[in-house]
Amino acid sequence: xxGANKLSAKTGQMPxxxxxxxxxxxxxxxxxxxxxxxxxxxxxxxxxxxxxxxTQKIYAQSxxxxxxxxxxxxxxxxxxxxxxxxxxxxxxxxxxxxxxxxIVPGTVAVxxxxxxxxxxxxxxxxxxxxLLSSMMVPPIVFLIPTYIMMAxxxxxxxxxxxxxxxxxxxxxxxxxxxxxxxxxxxIFFMRQSYQSIPGDFEEAARVDGASTAQVIxxxxxxxxxxxxxxxxxxxxxxxxxxxxxxLIAVSGNRGIYPVALGFQKLIQFYTQTNSATSYPAAFxxxxxxxxxxxxxxxxxxxxxxQGVQGFGLKG
Amino acid sequence: xxxxxxxxxxxxxxxxxxxVSGWKTWHxxxxxxxxxxxILVPILVYFFIFNIVPVLLNFFVSFTNxxxxxxxxxxxxxxxxxxxxKEPYPLIIFNTALFAFFILIxxxxxxxxxxxxxxxxxxxxxxxxxxxxIPTLTSAAVVAQIVVIFIAxxxxxxxxxxxSVGISPIIWTTDPFWMRVVIVLFSVWRGMGGPVVLFLxxxxxxxxxxxEAAKVDGANGRKLLWxxxxxxxxPMILFVTxxxxxxxxxxxxxxxxxxxxxxxxxxxxxxxxxxxxAFTNNNFGVAGAGAMIMMLILLWFSLISMRLLRQx
Numbered sequence: 001x002x003g004a005n006k007l008s009a010k011t012g013q014m015p016x017x018x019x020x021x022x023x024x025x026x027x028x029x030x031x032x033x034x035x036x037x038x039x040x041x042x043x044x045x046x047x048x049x050x051x052x053x054x055t056q057k058i059y060a061q062s063x064x065x066x067x068x069x070x071x072x073x074x075x076x077x078x079x080x081x082x083x084x085x086x087x088x089x090x091x092x093x094x095x096x097x098x099x100x101x102x103i104v105p106g107t108v109a110v111x112x113x114x115x116x117x118x119x120x121x122x123x124x125x126x127x128x129x130x131l132l133s134s135m136m137v138p139p140i141v142f143l144i145p146t147y148i149m150m151a152x153x154x155x156x157x158x159x160x161x162x163x164x165x166x167x168x169x170x171x172x173x174x175x176x177x178x179x180x181x182x183x184x185x186x187i188f189f190m191r192q193s194y195q196s197i198p199g200d201f202e203e204a205a206r207v208d209g210a211s212t213a214q215v216i217x218x219x220x221x222x223x224x225x226x227x228x229x230x231x232x233x234x235x236x237x238x239x240x241x242x243x244x245x246x247l248i249a250v251s252g253n254r255g256i257y258p259v260a261l262g263f264q265k266l267i268q269f270y271t272q273t274n275s276a277t278s279y280p281a282a283f284x285x286x287x288x289x290x291x292x293x294x295x296x297x298x299x300x301x302x303x304x305x306q307g308v309q310g311f312g313l314k315g
Numbered sequence: 316x317x318x319x320x321x322x323x324x325x326x327x328x329x330x331x332x333x334x335v336s337g338w339k340t341w342h343x344x345x346x347x348x349x350x351x352x353x354i355l356v357p358i359l360v361y362f363f364i365f366n367i368v369p370v371l372l373n374f375f376v377s378f379t380n381x382x383x384x385x386x387x388x389x390x391x392x393x394x395x396x397x398x399x400x401k402e403p404y405p406l407i408i409f410n411t412a413l414f415a416f417f418i419l420i421x422x423x424x425x426x427x428x429x430x431x432x433x434x435x436x437x438x439x440x441x442x443x444x445x446x447x448x449i450p451t452l453t454s455a456a457v458v459a460q461i462v463v464i465f466i467a468x469x470x471x472x473x474x475x476x477x478x479s480v481g482i483s484p485i486i487w488t489t490d491p492f493w494m495r496v497v498i499v500l501f502s503v504w505r506g507m508g509g510p511v512v513l514f515l516x517x518x519x520x521x522x523x524x525x526x527e528a529a530k531v532d533g534a535n536g537r538k539l540l541w542x543x544x545x546x547x548x549x550p551m552i553l554f555v556t557x558x559x560x561x562x563x564x565x566x567x568x569x570x571x572x573x574x575x576x577x578x579x580x581x582x583x584x585x586x587x588x589x590x591x592x593a594f595t596n597n598n599f600g601v602a603g604a605g606a607m608i609m610m611l612i613l614l615w616f617s618l619i620s621m622r623l624l625r626q627x
Contacts, residue, residue, distance in 0.1 A: 121348030145369035
């Protein structure tokens with residue numbers, strides 16, 4: 001990556017070459033292909049948004065996409081008006097999870113990344129390989145045993161000391177917060193990012209008497225911005241959309257559902273029981289579930305692409 | 316070695332500290348070990364409980380007849396694994412591989428050409444790039460549940476469109492072929508963003524000078540693509556291929572919510588079957604065996620890809 005930048009900077013006298021298409025296809029045809037492709041990708045999202053602003057009457061008459069004749073927001077307000085409504089609770093539940101799963105695995109990755117990139121001691125590389133090996137194991141191998149462990153945690157949720165008799169952490173908050181706090185991928189990713197930073201900064205700070213904690217917080221954190229942005233986006237999207245684990249672990253407790261599970265159940269309810277009349281409400285839920293990750297991505301897009309490029313070309 | 320050790324030539328000493336007394340070096344080195352273990356020990360304890368114990372537990376359960384509740388657990392040997400040779404499990408494995416294959420082919424090919432296009436000067440490039448990535452950010456469960464509305468036989472969006480152009484409606488939900496197509500298309504739609512961004516990153520790392528040089532030598536567009544672009548981004552193609560296969564083997568929401576594996580297991584996949592073995596049929600043993608089989612399949616792909624990467 002660095003090499004590429006240097007080279008193109010050196011040969012800056014022919015900037016025309018940079019964006020010139022290397023392949024001679026017909027320009028118009030390519031542009032058309034891309035527009036059609038992008039439209040196909042956007043179509044379901046476009047449909048969702050338009051349907052969410054439609055009355056049931058307009059929706060029922062539509063074919064390709066519903067075209068609302070006025071700015072109809074009842075589909076949205078109905079989910080936020082009633083006191084003690086589920087949708088608001090589910091969004092708050094998910095935000096709590098998202099915050100937790102950014103802060104804890106992020107901290108773990110920043111600390112462990114520092115250890116694996118900057119500290120030298122016997123056993124370090126063995127530990128690193130052990131941690132990395134967990135990336136080879138597909139999530140399903142963890143899911144069922146973790147469910148068992150949650151259900152059989154001793155002295156929790158009515159369990160006795162041997163873990164029998166109650167439901168343990170199943171259908172309780174700890175089941176949504178305990179698993180998955182050490183993520184090998186992020187540790188690896190942070191280690192790579194540390195390694196791309198020259199050691200001189202740390203040495204200079206050490207000479208001035210900085211402790212390890214100060215070095216990490218003051219020197220490295222600001223330089224890890226691109227990598228941290230990638231972590232934040234990945235974790236936000238992963239936790240916001242997390243479905244299978246909540247389905248396994250907390251299906252029996254509607255009050256602590258996260259968005260993906262709660263909205264899915266509600267949309268299913270609308271599509272099954274109320275026939276076509278409630279479809280706009282179902283689409284509204286899907287828009288609500290889709291917006292936060294997209295907004296976050298669009299805000300952080302620039303850093304994200306930097307981060308991914310750094311990862312992609314090194315990996 | 317011991318003779319040359321005193322000379323500054325020995326690069327073995329990877330310490331940043333160079334000329335310090337022996338005690339200070341000793342102290343410095345142990346400070347690092349001390350701090351390293353302070354950070355690593357809690358992480359390793361957690362890792363043992365939540366990453367190693369579950370794998371061992373899963374391995375253990377896969378040899379038992381445990382139903383998830385009873386304390387009367389019997390060992391049944393490899394019966395749970397043999398179950399995977401009986402109906403309908405071979406069909407389920409076949410479906411999983413079939414979906415993974417078609418998702419891989421469609422997704423990688425389209426992503427590659429879209430990345431080529433997005434790497435060029437096209438109108439509203441940023442908008443296109445965002446549009447190709449945004450589906451990846453959506454919730455698979457929520458959108459899959461929305462797809463149910465699109466393919467509903469009566470009042471569904473697709474049939475409304477067919478009707479408007481004068482084609483008689485199709486009962487998608489009972490047709491294995493169409494349901495498979497829907498699942499592949501949904502998975503491709505949601506999975507496209509990652510490969511596009513990764514290919515784009517790889518393409519932007521190719522020096523434009525290389526194309527110029529090849530053009531001077533008389534290479535045409537197709538040759539440039541085949542002899543310069545593809546070999547240079549080969550590691551990324553391999554990476555995308557492997558992650559796509561691994562992802563394709565683990566599709567869940569699309570099948571679980573759109574088809575529930577039906578009609579007659581024609582679209583059922585391993586993850587959905589493992590889920591229902593455990594939580595619907597209360598047969599944790601077979602579910603555990605399924606998870607182990609899944610792990611072995613994916614390990615095999617990972618090892619092959621590592622070998623290929625090392626060769627390249």
